Amino acid sequence: SVVKPTRTSRFTLNIKTPNVGQSLLESLAGLDKTIERLRVLIQKPFQNPEVFLALGVKPPKGVVIYGPPGVGKTVLATALAKESGLNVISLYGPSVISKVVGESSKAISSVFRLARDTAPCIILIDQIETIANRRASHSQGSGEQAHSFDRVLSTLLTEMDGVDILSQSSSKEEDGKFSDSIIILATTSHPHHLDPAILRPGRLDQHIFIPAPSSSQRVSILSKKCSQMKLSRDCKDRIPIIGAQLEGFSGADIANLCQEAALAALREDIEAEEVRLKHFQKALDCCRGSLVGWVARHPGGT
Numbered sequence: 001s002v003v004k005p006t007r008t009s010r011f012t013l014n015i016k017t018p019n020v021g022q023s024l025l026e027s028l029a030g031l032d033k034t035i036e037r038l039r040v041l042i043q044k045p046f047q048n049p050e051v052f053l054a055l056g057v058k059p060p061k062g063v064v065i066y067g068p069p070g071v072g073k074t075v076l077a078t079a080l081a082k083e084s085g086l087n088v089i090s091l092y093g094p095s096v097i098s099k100v101v102g103e104s105s106k107a108i109s110s111v112f113r114l115a116r117d118t119a120p121c122i123i124l125i126d127q128i129e130t131i132a133n134r135r136a137s138h139s140q141g142s143g144e145q146a147h148s149f150d151r152v153l154s155t156l157l158t159e160m161d162g163v164d165i166l167s168q169s170s171s172k173e174e175d176g177k178f179s180d181s182i183i184i185l186a187t188t189s190h191p192h193h194l195d196p197a198i199l200r201p202g203r204l205d206q207h208i209f210i211p212a213p214s215s216s217q218r219v220s221i222l223s224k225k226c227s228q229m230k231l232s233r234d235c236k237d238r239i240p241i242i243g244a245q246l247e248g249f250s251g252a253d254i255a256n257l258c259q260e261a262a263l264a265a266l267r268e269d270i271e272a273e274e275v276r277l278k279h280f281q282k283a284l285d286c287c288r289g290s291l292v293g294w295v296a297r298h299p300g301g302t
């Protein structure tokens, strides 16, 4: 049965809501390999604990999904966390940061307390760079603010290390099911802003990169988005060509392009029954790929 999320000001707890991840996952295209890698990390240890125990492997403590904006990091992390069937605590980085000194640290501590009470569980941290910023990089803030940021980071580090100490000493570890595991699943589009301490082994040590979509991935994403629209025949046939042309478009940009094409059709005829090639051409005239600069700086996609 689905329990409604408990809302507090700073985070959301979803008590075991399997299957809701499915439709979210199905909305993504071109990420199959990444999905498989993430499933091995955050789902398989709980589905087949004996296999992992036999090899002496534990579930990871922390996974960070990084890559440029709009490539599906948040959707993917949310979908996989939900699909796992574990309890999920969701944190949105920017909303954890409070102007009141000490409040953010308290919020982090209460999240971990809740996590220990509801383990095995996943703590989803979206835009983690906002709470795990490099110590030196907030020198622009006032002394007190910078100090407060440092406190948030050290609380996060201490809590993450605490998880390990607890699970080593606890008797539950012997139950062969990783029932006291807490996995942190974080996303960021600014990995270089993260404090190196948080990326060390035993913390967020699994790094999953999602680059700007390749030509074939763009075709898959465009096909998926178009499968929800009524397209004219000539337009359908051109999807592979249009998709390949969209260098520098993220998944979010492609979704936006489809939206603009549909709007162009409706502007022409409010009772339009299908989207035609010319509507895509109009949309292409006004939509730009937000990752053009990123692609230029990362030839080869890395």
Ligand SMILES: Nc1ncnc2c1ncn2[C@@H]1O[C@H](COP(=O)(O)OP(=O)(O)OP(=O)(O)O)[C@@H](O)[C@H]1O
Binding pocket: 027, 028, 029, 030, 031, 067, 068, 069, 070, 071, 072, 073, 074, 075, 076, 187, 188, 189, 221, 224, 250, 251, 252, 253, 255
């Ligand atoms: N591979 C994809 N397949 C289908 N849709 C995608 C894909 N990537 C992105 N999208 C679309 O882009 C939207 C934004 O994705 P999401 O918020 O997960 O991006 P993000 O990587 O978290 O970006 P940011 O770094 O800005 O937070 C999604 O709702 C989805 O419609």
Ligand SMILES: [Mg+2]
Binding pocket: 073, 074, 075, 126, 127, 187
């Ligand atoms: Mg995001």
